[in-house]
Amino acid sequence: MLYYLIVCRSLTDAQRTAAALERAGITARVLRSPKSIAGEGCSHSVKVSQRSLPDALRVLERAALSPKRIFITAGDGSYQEVEL
Amino acid sequence: MIYLDSAATTLQKPPAVARAAANAINHLASPGRGGHRPAMAASETAFACREEAAALFHVTSPEQVVFTFNATHGLNIAIKSLVKPKNRVVISGYEHNAVTRPLHAIPGVEVRVAEGPLFDQAAMVESFRRELDRGVDAAVCTHVSNVFGFILPLEEIAALCRAKGVPLIVDAAQSAGCLPLDFQALGVAFVAMPGHKGLFGPQGTGLLLCAGEAEPLLEGGTGSQSLSQTMPEFLPDRLEAGTHNITGVAGLLEGIRFVRRQGVEEIGRRESCLIRKMGEGLTALPGLRVFLSEDPEAQGGVLSFLMEGRDCEELGEALGDRGFALRAGLHCAPLAHRSAGTLETGTVRASVSPFNREGEICQFLRAMEGLNKP
Numbered sequence: 176m177l178y179y180l181i182v183c184r185s186l187t188d189a190q191r192t193a194a195a196l197e198r199a200g201i202t203a204r205v206l207r208s209p210k211s212i213a214g215e216g217c218s219h220s221v222k223v224s225q226r227s228l229p230d231a232l233r234v235l236e237r238a239a240l241s242p243k244r245i246f247i248t249a250g251d252g253s254y255q256e257v258e259l
Numbered sequence: 260m261i262y263l264d265s266a267a268t269t270l271q272k273p274p275a276v277a278r279a280a281a282n283a284i285n286h287l288a289s290p291g292r293g294g295h296r297p298a299m300a301a302s303e304t305a306f307a308c309r310e311e312a313a314a315l316f317h318v319t320s321p322e323q324v325v326f327t328f329n330a331t332h333g334l335n336i337a338i339k340s341l342v343k344p345k346n347r348v349v350i351s352g353y354e355h356n357a358v359t360r361p362l363h364a365i366p367g368v369e370v371r372v373a374e375g376p377l378f379d380q381a382a383m384v385e386s387f388r389r390e391l392d393r394g395v396d397a398a399v400c401t402h403v404s405n406v407f408g409f410i411l412p413l414e415e416i417a418a419l420c421r422a423k424g425v426p427l428i429v430d431a432a433q434s435a436g437c438l439p440l441d442f443q444a445l446g447v448a449f450v451a452m453p454g455h456k457g458l459f460g461p462q463g464t465g466l467l468l469c470a471g472e473a474e475p476l477l478e479g480g481t482g483s484q485s486l487s488q489t490m491p492e493f494l495p496d497r498l499e500a501g502t503h504n505i506t507g508v509a510g511l512l513e514g515i516r517f518v519r520r521q522g523v524e525e526i527g528r529r530e531s532c533l534i535r536k537m538g539e540g541l542t543a544l545p546g547l548r549v550f551l552s553e554d555p556e557a558q559g560g561v562l563s564f565l566m567e568g569r570d571c572e573e574l575g576e577a578l579g580d581r582g583f584a585l586r587a588g589l590h591c592a593p594l595a596h597r598s599a600g601t602l603e604t605g606t607v608r609a610s611v612s613p614f615n616r617e618g619e620i621c622q623f624l625r626a627m628e629g630l631n632k633p
Contacts, residue, residue: 178314183445184293184423184483184491184493185421185483185491185493185495186482186483186496187306187309187322187494187495187496188303188322188493190302190303190306190321191320191321191322193480194306194310203297205302206294207293207294213487214487215484215486216486216487217291217482217483217484217485218483218484219291219483233577240549
């Protein structure tokens with residue numbers, strides 16, 4: 176199943192992001208970013224389903240929360256960055 | 260034992276605080292240090308605590324709520340972030356050593372004291388105005404004196420600082436949880452507070468509310484940007500190096516929830532009633548000097564007194580022998596004693612929490628009557 180990972184600058188930022196999405200009825204889960212996308216070392220991401228991303232981005236914009244980067248899972252288990 | 264030393268730490272806590280701390284010891288790991296269930300549960304607890312604190316103190320984002328070990332820790336971060344060598348700083352005449360010692364440790368800092376008589380709020384505003392007009396780089400002000408319970412006119416002082424563009428650090432050690440505190444409306448740079456007093460958390464907890472940039476006091480692991488050898492620029496990670504006191508944070512979360520359920524105004528009103536009853540009772544006894552404000556709005560849940568011809572430490576000891584827990588001496592605030600003229604004698608200090616009962620105040624007054632007889 177395809178899903179998006181919204182990479183956040185900190186754990187608390189990821190928690191704020193997930194909380195904003197959940198409040199808007201979008202299922203969101205905080206998890207540690209996979210090493211291959213973490214960039215500067217350890218980080219946290221918020222996982223959302225493929226179909227939720229457009230709504231999620233609207234919610235985050237309204238909440239003044241800026242995702243650092245967004246990745247989508249590829250069929251082979253790797254991640255591809257999504258241009259915003 | 261009747262506990263009247265809540266200005267040092269509250270001893271009676273809501274039962275949920277101890278339950279949460281015990282649960283944390285058994286089930287919570289380290290926030291941000293793993294993706295497993297115990298680590299994520301700890302992360303959720305920490306975030307819930309930040310959110311509760313942000314709601315209580317009207318902070319825009321939970322990221323601005325930083326966990327510290329106590330108010331002193333927060334004040335050190337705030338002062339060392341804002342005050343540089345040779346800066347000029349104005350402080351009130353009722354500050355604790357948690358403010359004056361960090362300032363003293365910064366080379367060449369000129370500390371100007373805004374003087375004013377005890378419980379005279381208008382004089383304190385004028386004094387701050389004068390010092391701000393002379394030009395300063397930063398200001399530090401306690402909200403409530405830990406010795407006398409004097410409530411400083413924080414809104415007015417904050418407004419003066421905003422008008423002059425001077426960053427203000429607030430020491431809310433005695434007011435957090437007992438008096439309304441609106442971080443956004445005040446527009447201050449930092450508010451430092453303990454978690455273990457009016458917020459009913461365990462000892463070893465504190466909060467620092469940050470408006471903007473801050474310099475870390477400690478460097479180390481944060482669970483973020485691990486490849487970088489400098490601390491992250493963003494809050495709260497920038498100021499939270501090392502493993503969190505999650506046991507304390509779990510307890511603090513329940514303490515803050517208790518305060519929000521009870522209501523800060525109700526807690527403050529209750530403490531004020533208790534302290535006035537005590538103050539009026541002590542004033543009726545001969546040979547006592549009682550530091551009770553004529554204006555109830557100028558005093559929180561703290562009261563100092565002295566007994567003629569009796570050393571304050573001896574009196575505190577005698578009360579302890581009779582089952583009353585109070586603190587005597589200088590209370591780590593020699594500047595406040597100098598301002599009130601009690602530097603030579605010190606005082607005995609009683610301080611209450613909403614868990615105290617009127618009956619306990621009556622028992623205390625009877626004990627004081629007994630001690631006051633020749």
